[in-house]
Amino acid sequence: GRMGKRGGAGTVYADKPAQEKADGTVVKSHQRMPTQLLQEWAQREKRPKPWYSSVRPWERGKFRQKVYLEDPKKKEASLEFTAA
Numbered sequence: 001g002r003m004g005k006r007g008g009a010g011t012v013y014a015d016k017p018a019q020e021k022a023d024g025t026v027v028k029s030h031q032r033m034p035t036q037l038l039q040e041w042a043q044r045e046k047r048p049k050p051w052y053s054s055v056r057p058w059e060r061g062k063f064r065q066k067v068y069l070e071d072p073k074k075k076e077a078s079l080e081f082t083a084a
Contacts (some may be wrong), residue, residue: 038067049072055082 014031027033032040038050048070055064064083071077 038069042069044071 003050006055009036018026018028020026021033026031035050042048042050050067053066053068055066057064066082069079069081071079
């Protein structure tokens with residue numbers, strides 16, 4: 001039978017090289033960024049895409065964001081998170 005996209009016995013898979021994001025974060029092929037995990041969760045739960053807003057940081061030179069997860073049925077059940 002056909003194996004489809006999977007390789008048969010003796011197939012060697014080459015790991016993709018690590019990617020460096022714009023902020024200098026290095027992500028290996030088996031890792032995912034929190035934004036990607038959140039987007040995948042929203043997709044699984046059939047929610048709209050999360051959206052991000054900049055928040056004024058406590059310290060100068062720092063950077064903070066707030067994420068909004070809208071509930072498509074009840075607006076009061078929408079979620080909002082800000083990192084400490």
